[in-house]
Amino acid sequence: MRVVFAGTPEVAVPSLKLLIDSPRHDVVAVLARPDARAGRGRKVKRSPVGSLADEHGIEVLTPERPSDPEFLDRLRELAPDICPVVAYGGLLGQKALDIPRHGWVNLHFSLLPAWRGAAPVQAAIRAGDEITGASVFQIVRELDAGPVYGVMTETIRPDDTAGSLLDRLSVSGAELLLRTLDGIEAGVLRAEPQPADGVSYAPKVTVEDAKIDFTAPAVAVERMIRAMTPDPGAWAEFRGERLKIAPVQIVDQPDPALPPGELRVERKRVLVGTATAALSLGEVQAQGRKRMSATDWARGARIEAGERLS
Structure with a gap:
């Protein structure tokens, strides 16, 4: 043809x-x-x-x-x-x-x-x-x-x-x-009408759609970040600037528990709170910078207790 x-x-x-x-x-x-x-x-x-x-x-x-x-x-x-x-x-x-x-x-x-x-x-x-x-x-x-x-x-x-x-x-x-x-x-193939049931829609994703809501459950946040990777890239605000966040891992809430969006820097990982469990950050990208591990970013940013992503 x-x-x-x-x-x-x-x-x-x-x-x-x-x-x-x-x-x-x-x-x-x-x-x-x-x-x-x-x-x-x-x-x-x-x-x-x-x-x-x-x-x-x-x-x-x-x-x-x-x-x-x-x-x-x-x-x-x-x-x-x-x-x-x-x-x-x-x-x-x-x-x-x-x-x-x-x-x-x-x-x-x-x-x-x-x-x-x-x-x-x-x-x-x-x-x-x-x-x-x-x-x-x-x-x-x-x-x-x-x-x-x-x-x-x-x-x-x-x-x-x-x-x-x-x-x-x-x-x-x-x-x-x-x-x-x-x-x-x-001439051996014929198209069949779609079922009337089960219709759902997936509109175009915008940069604003990719902003992370840490008040949602950890499962929902983790899925959302994977869905927005690589484009347009999931992001949150840190100190008034956008921080892109690559896929994360769900971990148990530390003691004491982290409120949604609050950061905690440990020796080998950086955690952020959600409505349920905590998330361990993988790679991040600060505005105007290259992607790097969350631990390297946290050391350079010198994150203080109580600081959060929003």
């Missing part, structure tokens, strides 16, 4: 690689978000998907909006049979959806209808789900509500961060996407 692949970040790269290598499909172009400025020098940086397409001499389309007339005209000229999507990041209008013969199919990193939206992996970890997965579905106008071609499951490990879980899902999900396109081409 003639394929126009839509995706932008690193998580979409495994899917594009498999499609490029597949003898059954011809990737005639890639659709990605416009190149953005990044890093301290604020230089324009090619997206990971765009870079891979460049390496293989594949045309890269980067419209400001996928509703731009110039993009729609080019898409019609390319005449794709199908357009697979993995984390593209743009809203597709009906005019674009109507162009491919088999429509647009999306690889979504949840077991639909659970966790529709932009941050399904973060939501699954934060909710304490034990199992998640990926779904390939037909894109319709309603958010992540189209009929599903197939799913695969993945266990959420106790130490999983959003980053580690997404890395695994991007690889196994790529194989699911390729099998789905193979089945559609062969």
Whole structure:
């Protein structure tokens, strides 16, 4: 099949690689978000998907909006049979959806209808789900509500961060996407409507969403920190500045117990209180500094008794 692949970040790269290598499909172009400025020098940086397409001499389309007339005209000229999507990041209008013969199919990193939206992996970890997965579905106008071609499951490990879980899902999900396109081409695969029950939503995570609430139970705080790692990064305030906090470990409350947010520096660990147990901090990153162990940070900061994270 003639394929126009839509995706932008690193998580979409495994899917594009498999499609490029597949003898059954011809990737005639890639659709990605416009190149953005990044890093301290604020230089324009090619997206990971765009870079891979460049390496293989594949045309890269980067419209400001996928509703731009110039993009729609080019898409019609390319005449794709199908357009697979993995984390593209743009809203597709009906005019674009109507162009491919088999429509647009999306690889979504949840077991639909659970966790529709932009941050399904973060939501699954934060909710304490034990199992998640990926779904390939037909894109319709309603958010992540189209009929599903197939799913695969993945266990959420106790130490999983959003980053580690997404890395695994991007690889196994790529194989699911390729099998789905193979089945559609062969005419042996039919999408089934999503169940009406079990719908939940996972909106985009903001930096403000990543602020830690130490008045919550330790289990909830620990899950939230893993869900926000590596992006946007869980954080709290210390002495009026943001302190990023990497995954932590739940430990027994010391004696005397630590109030929520209060710090206690011991010889080999730094503890912080929650509504239930205490947390042992792993790595932290003070504003304008590199990541370091919590013990090294505490020695440099010279934390006094009663100081807290808020």
